[in-house]
Amino acid sequence: MSKLSITAYTFGVLFFIVSCSFSIFYGIKVVTHDLPSEKKTQEKYNYHFVLIPEELDNEYWRLVEKGAKAAAEDYGVMLEYVGPKQANIEDHLKTIEMSAASKVDGIMTQGLSDEQFTPLINRVVEKGIPVITVDTDAANSNRKAYIGTDNYYSGYLAGKALIADTKGRANVAIITGSFYKNHQIKRVQGFQDAVKPEENIHIIDIQESEISRVQAAEKAYQIVQEHPEVNAFYGTSALDGIGIAQVVKKYRKNEQIYIMGFDTLPETLNYIREGIINATVVQEPFEMGYESVKMMIDLIEGKKVPSVIHTNTKILRAGDLPPASRKRMEGNH
Structure with missing residues (x-):
């Protein structure tokens, strides 16, 4: 073998060894970079849950998120809050599907309609991912548990409160968040059943x-224009009462228009202080979020969990606000 051949051969061998060394080095570097990250995640979080609302930036659902995140911090859970920016059934369902595909440990969401949500929830549960419904139940599905308001009862409670406050005489218009979502349907049904026996409530x-x-x-606005006889409103979602109050304050302020709202968003409370909204149904969104995380942990750890937990529901009027709030309200008059 010539001297030139030996030199070329030696160079080739050295190049191969150096190349292998770099490959091994960077291969190890990649592995050692990924593994500690995964190990750290496993040490930091016991479980990975997803909370999916009907509308991401809805103020009511932000309170549910706040409760869930508080529990997640207390119990070492990684919690993601994801969903449609605006209420959209198809986007909501896709978010559930994507969460299941990413193999999270548990999904907490609403059961907005039996027709669409029940089969999807059943498929997710069949894959071994537990589902808890929050705020709105899908009672006919294989969801593991429901935590939230008894929506029929809340509507019934609103109806009884309206009867008491109007002395059983009112022409009522109802504005509901949705004609097809389970919780909104039940809030209307409960209200209708409560006022049905009253001859002077229409x-x-x-x-x-x-x-x-x-x-x-x-x-x-459409209702006050088309039905001047209407002297009472009932709004079944957190934003309905606020929208109604804006119109009544602007166009019918000097008339006696009774408004029953839903939830205790800051705007709702301000309208109660002003005397525009007369009463509102109080739910417990923070508690729903917090307890749903605890329930999911119990499910995964094999503990018994009630299939239904109803959070507290009550009626709030101006007289139920703290004294300082009532003074501000009186000052506005």
């Missing part, structure tokens, strides 16, 4: 806001 119109304060205001 439901004049029912309109849909699609969980939008703008549409709630538009529907309220």
Whole structure:
């Protein structure tokens, strides 16, 4: 073998060894970079849950998120809060599907309609991922548990409160967040059943806001124009009462218009202080979020969990607000 051949051969061998060394080095570097990250995640979080609301930036659902995140911090859970920016059934369902595909440990969501949500929830549970419904139940599905308001009872409670406050005499218009979502349907049914025996209470119109304060205001304006006899409103979602109040304050402020709202968003409470909204149904969104995380942990750890837990529901009026709030309200008059 010539000297030139030996030199070329030696160079080739050295190049191969150096190449292998770099490959091994960077291969190890990649592995040692990924593994500690995964190990750290496993040490930091016991479980990975997803909370999926009907509308991401809805103020009510932000309170549910706040409760869930508080529990997640207390119990070492990685919690993601993901969902449609605006209420959209198809986007909601896709988010559930994507969460299941990513193999999270548990999914907490609403059961907005039996037709669409029940089969999807069943498929997710069949894959071994537990589902808890929050705020809105899918009672006919294989969801593991439900935590939230008894929506029929909350509507019934609203009806009874309206009867008491109006002395059983009212022409009522209802603005509901949705004609097809389970919780909204039940809130209307409960209210209708409560006022049905009253001869002097009449439901004049029912309109849909699609969980939008703008549409709630538009529907309220339409109603006051078309039905001047209406002297009471009932809004079944957190934004409906606010939209109604905006219209009544602007166009019918000097008339006696009774408003029953839903939830205790800051705007709702301000309208109660002003005397525009007369009463509102109080739910416990923070508790729903917090307890749903605890329930999911119990399910995964094999503990018994009630299939239904109803959170507290009550009626709040101006007289139930703290004294300082009532003073501000009196000052506005």
